[in-house]
Amino acid sequence: MLTSSxxxxxxxxxxxxxxxxxxxxxxxxxxxxxxxxxxxWLRHIPGAVLAALVAPAIATGSPAELVAxxxxxxxxxxxxxxxxxxxxxVLAVYLMRLWLGA
Amino acid sequence: MTQAxxxxxxxxxxxxxxxxxxxxxxxxxxxxxxxxxxxARGAGLTLTEAVLxxxxxxxxxxxxxxxxxxxxTPATLPIGPIVIATLIVNLRYLLxxxxxxxxxxxxxxxxxxxxxxxxxxxxxxxxxxxMQRGGGSVAFLMGxxxxxxxxxxxxxxxxxxxxxxxxxxxxxxxxxxxTATFLALLLGMWKGRSDLIPWLVAxxxxxxxxxLVDGSWHxxxxxxxxxxxxxxxETRKHAHQF
Numbered sequence: 001m002l003t004s005s006x007x008x009x010x011x012x013x014x015x016x017x018x019x020x021x022x023x024x025x026x027x028x029x030x031x032x033x034x035x036x037x038x039x040x041w042l043r044h045i046p047g048a049v050l051a052a053l054v055a056p057a058i059a060t061g062s063p064a065e066l067v068a069x070x071x072x073x074x075x076x077x078x079x080x081x082x083x084x085x086x087x088x089x090v091l092a093v094y095l096m097r098l099w100l101g102a
Numbered sequence: 103m104t105q106a107x108x109x110x111x112x113x114x115x116x117x118x119x120x121x122x123x124x125x126x127x128x129x130x131x132x133x134x135x136x137x138x139x140x141x142a143r144g145a146g147l148t149l150t151e152a153v154l155x156x157x158x159x160x161x162x163x164x165x166x167x168x169x170x171x172x173x174x175t176p177a178t179l180p181i182g183p184i185v186i187a188t189l190i191v192n193l194r195y196l197l198x199x200x201x202x203x204x205x206x207x208x209x210x211x212x213x214x215x216x217x218x219x220x221x222x223x224x225x226x227x228x229x230x231x232x233m234q235r236g237g238g239s240v241a242f243l244m245g246x247x248x249x250x251x252x253x254x255x256x257x258x259x260x261x262x263x264x265x266x267x268x269x270x271x272x273x274x275x276x277x278x279x280x281t282a283t284f285l286a287l288l289l290g291m292w293k294g295r296s297d298l299i300p301w302l303v304a305x306x307x308x309x310x311x312x313x314l315v316d317g318s319w320h321x322x323x324x325x326x327x328x329x330x331x332x333x334x335x336e337t338r339k340h341a342h343q344f
Contacts, residue, residue, distance in 0.1 A: 004176035013185035015158035022218035025199030044332030052324025055305035056312035089282025094275030
């Protein structure tokens, strides 16, 4: 069985709402002013979104992610190398979880 | 003589630079792609359906939520709830793609609408980081998107083929690849003490939201809270200056 019309409808529906939202952000951006509050708001979005992305993954209640985040930050500040920072974070979280038995 | 003299050459090198920049996060995409493939088979999607969903929707978190709601029998498939859940999970992209506006020409931005298909959290983050350093371009964005698309699709297929329960990516610390990369990107965006309060507000709002509601709401809530506070502080500061 390849697929059903129901499954196809669900998948196409998912695809349409996804591209509609992604395109809307870009197309609506022009309606926003280039000065004042709205402009300052747009400028602050990237940092705020990144902070919101990572914070819950670090504050898990286990020290493993906290230590790994510190290792990542330290390596990035010293080396300014994204890949080295990522690798030390992954290694630190792996070792910490192994050590904590979690 | 220079590379920039040939638009095709510079576009190609930007595309490759974007793909290279996304390599660290592609590892995380691949780990989750593998898991999605395994779960898709378990949820009763046919191979055609799994390929169609990943290829056409191309939005990881929405696809995971869809698997939760999926039924193997077409008659009971909740089409409406699946589409609405996708809409809600993807709402955060409004914030993300709005910040990409400066990459596109002043007129005819609608021509860029379709390119938004390849925007993911990963290549968006790399591109805005490049934009803050004075770089970034549509080709850079697309290079990262193409790499993410290839890693997502290929590992979905491998996972679907393997079918059996695969180790949780968390066991190898691979779930942290995403967090570590984004944390480093965030640190790279640091411009001064005025960033501290908006970022703390975003982080706290996100932590609180993630404890209260499932899904990706914490990104939207934290992103909105932090950026609004940042804008409020900035405009108030300027009001004092003048």
